[in-house]
Amino acid sequence: MKLKNLYITVFAFSTLAVLLITVNGCKKAIDVGPSIVNANSSNAFTSNSSAQSTVAGIYSYLSAGSFFQGSNSVSLGMGLAADELKTTSSGSQSLGLLYSNSYSAVSPPSFWSEFYKEIFFCNTTIKGISESGQITPSVKNQLVSELKFFRGFIYFYAVNLYGTPPLTTTDDYQNNNTLSNSTAATVYAQILQDLNDAKAGLPDNIYVDASGAAVTDRVRPNKQVAAAMLARVYLYLQNWRSAENEASELIGNSRYTLVKDLNQVFLKGSTEIIFALQPVSKTYLNTIDANFLVVSASYALTTQLALNNQLVSAFEQKDQRRSKWIGTFTTTTNPVTTFSFANKYKVSSLSSTVAVTEYPIAMRLAEQYLIRAEARAQQSNLSGAKDDLNAIRDRAGLDPTLASGQTELLNAILQERRLELFTEWGHRWLDLKRSNNLDNVMSIAVPLKGGSWMPYKAILPIPPSDILANPNLKQNPGYN
Template sequence: MKNSRYILSLSLLLLISSCESFLDVQPRSSISDEQTIVDRSSAETAIRGVYAALRGHYSTSFQSIGYLSGDNIQWTGSQSQVQEFINHRVNAENSTVSGVWNSIFVTLNRANHVLDKVPSITDPLLTESLKNQIVGEAYFIRALCYFDLARTWGGAPILTRPTLSPNDNRGVARSTQAEAYEQSLRDLDAAELLLPETTNRFRATRKTVWALKARYFLYRSNWAKAEEFASKIIADAANYRLNKPYNSFFANDARGTQESVFELYYSINETNGHRGQWQPQQNGGTRQWAPNDALVALLNNPEIGGTRSTLVARDNQNRWYGNLYYRSPATDPTFVIRIAELYLIRSEARAQLAKLPEALADLNAVRDRAGLAASPASTQNEVLLAIENERRVEFALEPHRWFDLVRTGRAGAVLSISDPNRYLMPVPAEQILIDPILQQNPSY
């Protein structure tokens, strides 16, 4: 069925031992959840299925909303529905919006299966600590899903039980945006209590929860909490740091560096669609996403981009292309949270709290890593604008820019959007046809 909330199965995935190979999985078959999640082996299989769905969620479509709706990226293809994001005139029939909504609810449903079944499993091989880890990871991923739903659509149906029949979860109205964010926080709180305080860049731990909480509280304008949780990660200097040079976290096939807090693992069994979108034809890609002239100028300005100019390169037709995703085969990780984001979260929170010297120290740590001099900003407004501009360049090819401008109330001025209702995406038209209780966002 089109409505992904009615997905009834989990993928059986290959069982492998190491952390990376835990996530390097290949679909085998699909059978009923009631048959699969009954012991340690099937519980581990199920949580692999949740990560697999999350990789689908973060592969291209969701991130393209963040890329194309901002002011860094141009679309070089011909599909009018993609241009809708750049024009900020997205229609409810847009297939990208529909695909993202569906993929998020697939991930949510898989997480809900784990949360429903794993706590009650009795298997001597499923120790309490392992059970807590699996359940905690499912809570974290569900929290990330509701966070993304809240910032992309506003309200969303709050579904905390798995879909077991076609009629399950019908008639569930959309929450408010605040309620969707609150569900995300509840899940983060639950995950924090269950997960170990270890360092793992590919699977959720308590530290991953802290990092997402820092982002969450920044979006919710809780500056003290954003500072507190960002500081928890930054203080762990033995495990997280700003690596020099800038491109050391992604160049030369790097993955899982100290720069990374949480990244998604892809392999030859499950490749990352980003590479094909960014790379030019000479490298086997389509270059349908490309840095626009304004971004190229910023990155190549030695006083703004610094060493971040390595994010772009020229093809054999002298056209600029993005080079964050470049591997062949396309096993590039997707960088969900980097330590640079935690520095800039804390910098912004401190600036909002009028702690300007401390805010500048965090901002300048990121600038120093890029080979730049300290920021000349001095007033609160100047520091906040400097942070906004730094985030634009630091995460030039990561999907932060659109969401940053929306959450700070700057999208109208920067992107010339006259209708603030357009800061949220439309609920897919097909979803409203399937379940009329889902109300459309204003202006769509």
């Protein structure tokens, strides 16, 4: 169904335009300029509808690109940096640098500026809504809770990709101009606070639109979405009991089920979806990522990304994910080359008449099974861990795991994450990093990609313009 008054409104884009001008007009990402509350206070937060439209503008910005999907997305960028994706031609320079792991302080990935642009949107809008006396309490609670979820979500990626990113929850540009690096523990504490606040304030077991009316599309966060993200965060913090408990909230909820038909998992009506974004682009009516991942002759292979051969070889022969989620394309010109490509999302057509059948998915139930499997294994509940792992394997047409013992089972779970979550949200890179396997894997994978691996590249470089403009901000080790 089409969500009324949710993502795209004229007011939403006019408000967002002021936000973007404020951010893009500055010389550094942390220096976000004067507050949008001051710049646009006469319009943005004077009523329920104006506040809802302001938040809709943020949703639209996230869905239209940013680090959520497209050429600057975490899924594509970190899939290239890891051992999931490869370029099919010279293509984009930034994608090529990630693929060869040749990023540097001179040529950094673009995630940093996107993270802080979007954090600024959240901070400014949270303040404006919270301080407004013209927004009803129920609307205020819903919108602030949604924004806190997004802020926690964004900071999760900031801390995992950059190590010690500055933490700011204010729109005070003078303070933001002088921020120093924060410890990972400090950032994680804020992530947990935001996600727990969001979980407490969001609607329970129902998806709603901006007005609070129930909808079928799962494109705004609810209490279960916050729980799913908390499960992921607790897993990374090795808080196994909390990770298991949060994941169990999703697995035990009849609203969410593993979709048996693998061709149906990534459709917008999939019951496996926990949270997705509604497409807003007039060019990419379904997902933007499919236009990079579904390799075909129509785009002359200039920007498309194929799957790494080692990933394809890792699937068992009878694994249905190999036949349903991986496609092949053979060129017709010399040298004749056959590419394997990610075919989870299947609609790459740019036709204005193509049906909207796929939404970019941020979280789905399969991840929660694998989170709980790992958390249970870490707590020596090996039978429970096997049950969760086998739920994913059974859906893929595989026999139950033969892993025995805690170490072997944990390795099997990590391997299953590789095969189930490939090209989704940088999971492979982050899993290798948190399991202390990144150096071992990349020291073999990167030379095959034409690059050289150094352990410091596990953390990305901060853009040099920010370092030069803010003496309190320190570059990550290895990039000076």
